[in-house]
Amino acid sequence: MPIAMITGATSGFGRAAAYRFAAAGWSLILTGRRSERLEALEQELGDKVRVLTLTLDVRDAEAVARAVEELPAEFREVTCLVNNAGLALAPKPAQEVDLADWHTMIDTNVTGLVNVTHAMLPRLIATGAGASIINIGSVAGSWPYPGGHVYGATKAFVEQFGYNLRCDLKGTGVRVTDIAPGMAETEFTLVRTKGDHAASDALYRGTTPLQAEDIAEQIFHVATLPDHININRLEVMPTRQTWSPFTIDRD
Ligand SMILES: NC(=O)C1=CN([C@@H]2O[C@H](COP(=O)(O)OP(=O)(O)OC[C@H]3O[C@@H](n4cnc5c(N)ncnc54)[C@H](OP(=O)(O)O)[C@@H]3O)[C@@H](O)[C@H]2O)C=CC1
Numbered sequence: 001m002p003i004a005m006i007t008g009a010t011s012g013f014g015r016a017a018a019y020r021f022a023a024a025g026w027s028l029i030l031t032g033r034r035s036e037r038l039e040a041l042e043q044e045l046g047d048k049v050r051v052l053t054l055t056l057d058v059r060d061a062e063a064v065a066r067a068v069e070e071l072p073a074e075f076r077e078v079t080c081l082v083n084n085a086g087l088a089l090a091p092k093p094a095q096e097v098d099l100a101d102w103h104t105m106i107d108t109n110v111t112g113l114v115n116v117t118h119a120m121l122p123r124l125i126a127t128g129a130g131a132s133i134i135n136i137g138s139v140a141g142s143w144p145y146p147g148g149h150v151y152g153a154t155k156a157f158v159e160q161f162g163y164n165l166r167c168d169l170k171g172t173g174v175r176v177t178d179i180a181p182g183m184a185e186t187e188f189t190l191v192r193t194k195g196d197h198a199a200s201d202a203l204y205r206g207t208t209p210l211q212a213e214d215i216a217e218q219i220f221h222v223a224t225l226p227d228h229i230n231i232n233r234l235e236v237m238p239t240r241q242t243w244s245p246f247t248i249d250r251d
Pocket residue numbers: 007008009010011012013014031032033034056057058059084085086087088108112136137138139180181182183184185186187188189191
């Protein structure tokens with residue numbers, strides 16, 4: 001059975017993707033920082049499919065490299081890497097943000113994603129045709145909005161990094177896709193607001209956001225396309241989300 005490695009599997013898209021791949025019988029390498037959640041996942045899915053859990057902070061390049069180096073033999077031939085671990089912080093104007101929050105987003109969404117990709121590239125190339133890297137970007141990487149500052153910029157990096165990877169991976173069979181979701185109801189806003197349940201609930205109230213399972217389905221679809229198809233970018237919004245017009249500062 002093919003193997004999927006999913007970063008940030010303890011919540012949201014990553015967790016839903018773990019269930020989706022498991023339903024199709026894939027073996028799973030599931031990572032995240034919250035080991036108790038990883039253990040729960042292993043208990044829930046381990047009866048059906050092979051599951052390896054790795055408690056891992058993607059920001060720690062050495063730990064990531066070591067974990068990949070030490071993958072047990074039966075988990076080495078990875079078919080799909082889902083670079084999903086990420087977060088937004090500080091939904092307020094750039095001039096009011098703590099520098100530490102910008103660093104955390106860059107360290108996680110950019111450096112962390114790069115750490116995992118660098119460690120996994122030899123494995124994916126060894127797998128060859130049919131292998132894929134699926135990076136979770138965001139609409140925020142293409143569309144600016146107030147309070148998006150560094151978060152959107154990290155997701156623009158994710159998109160361009162994927163395109164550049166594609167150039168270098170030509171001939172290896174390894175595909176690269178940027179899946180760019182719009183508003184989705186996960187723990188994302190709770191993290192972004194540092195635990196403000198009321199703000200998180202208010203954002204999703206009265207509309208129909210994407211659910212984690214919607215994005216998991218897209219991830220699985222991209223991962224299981226015929227070997228000769230590479231979707232470069234897939235932007236997915238809720239039907240009830242669209243763009244705003246330009247705003248004008250007037251006297
Ligand atoms: N929800 C949304 O509206 C959208 C989200 N996205 C992106 O989707 C991805 C998943 O987010 P979503 O599921 O919504 O949010 P969640 O907060 O529900 O899940 C985020 C996951 O990332 C993991 N994570 C965060 N930081 C680290 C770290 N340093 N090391 C390892 N794992 C980490 C968390 O695990 P743990 O805390 O256990 O480490 C968790 O499993 C992110 O990249 C996000 O930017 C993109 C577009 C829309």
